Amino acid sequence: AWYTGEWTISCMQSTTPTLILTTALMIKLAIAPFHLWLPDVIQGLDLMTCMILLTWQKLAPMALLIQIEPELNPMLLTIFGTLSVILGGWGGLNQPQIRKIMAFSSTAHLGWMIVVLVLFPQLTILNLVLYLGMTAAMFLMILNLSSTNINKMATSWTKNSSLMPMMMIVLMSLGGLPPTSGFLPKWLILEELVKHNMILIASVMAVSALLSLFFYLRLAYTTSLTTPPTLQNSKLFWQTYKPNNKMTPVMVIFSTMLLPILPTLLNLL
Incomplete structure (x- = not known):
């Protein structure tokens, strides 16, 4: 408003307000290197508020x-996104707290969206929808x-x-x-980066995704592939335990079984 004389963000004529607005949104989204506030805040909240x-x-x-996408600096977004994928995966490696793991996971996923925002905004929207579904499914099960x-x-x-x-x-x-x-957005984003000759960025992001995959595998190994010692009576808890959230199966199906309808999703884009 100071530069243009009107309250609009769609046609900013100066790089200064665009840079300030972009930085503010990066902080709000917990994009690296402005992501350090999110894990500590998440750790102090209950699970529903975290979700x-x-x-x-x-x-x-x-x-x-997405509204100011034509005004954004592609190089700046690429740097922020790549840093988010790297630091989001790195930060969750040694975390015992699930809420902090999900916070770093959020930073890493948003990094993928930010990188492809200028190249293919519709792909960012698809990635965002899938991320929301997967994160909601995970938190509903934790709840x-x-x-x-x-x-x-x-x-x-x-x-x-x-x-x-x-x-x-x-x-x-x-x-x-x-x-x-979850394979769908990463595959499409890497393909889009290669189309724009950003092979180095695509390679760095693909390798950095292995960092996130490590702590996901650690959680999966702990929850599903091991049986820690328990008391004999505790093995009967499932008979009386009554979960009351009926949205969990729906979100699990949404977050795991969309790959077969990939052609339909691509046509919608």
Whole structure:
């Protein structure tokens, strides 16, 4: 408004307000290197509030970024996005707290969206929708189990043993392994980067995605592939444990089984 004389963000004529607005939105989205506030804030919140902060609260900043996409600096977004993928994966490697792991996971996923925003905005929207579904599914399962760290998660199979395989599949989807839904956006983003001759950036992001995949695999191994020692009575918890969230199966299906309808999704883009 100071430069243009009107309250609009669609046609900014100076780089200064664009840079300030971009930086503010990067801080709001917890994009690296402005991401350090998110894990500590997430750790102090309850699980439902964490889910809202990592899903619903991403919509408004991403909507603003998509609106001002023609004004954005592609090089700046590429740097922010690549840093987010690297630091988001790196930060979650040694975390025992699931909420902090999901916070760093959010930073890494948003890095993929930011990199491709200027190149293919529709792909950013697709990635955002899938990210929201996968994160919501993960938090709904954590809410059902009331687990906040890896040690509690390891013994949660006594509460709901059928939920553990579903959680492993959702974690694989978050990591981007085929044939889950999470493989779709990473594949398309890497393809788009290669089309624009950004092979080095695509290679760095693909390798950095392995960092995130490591802590997803660690969670999956702890929850589904091991059976920690428990008391005999605790093995009967599942008979009386009654989860009350009916949205969990819907979100799990959404976050894991969209790959077969890939041609339809591509036509919509």
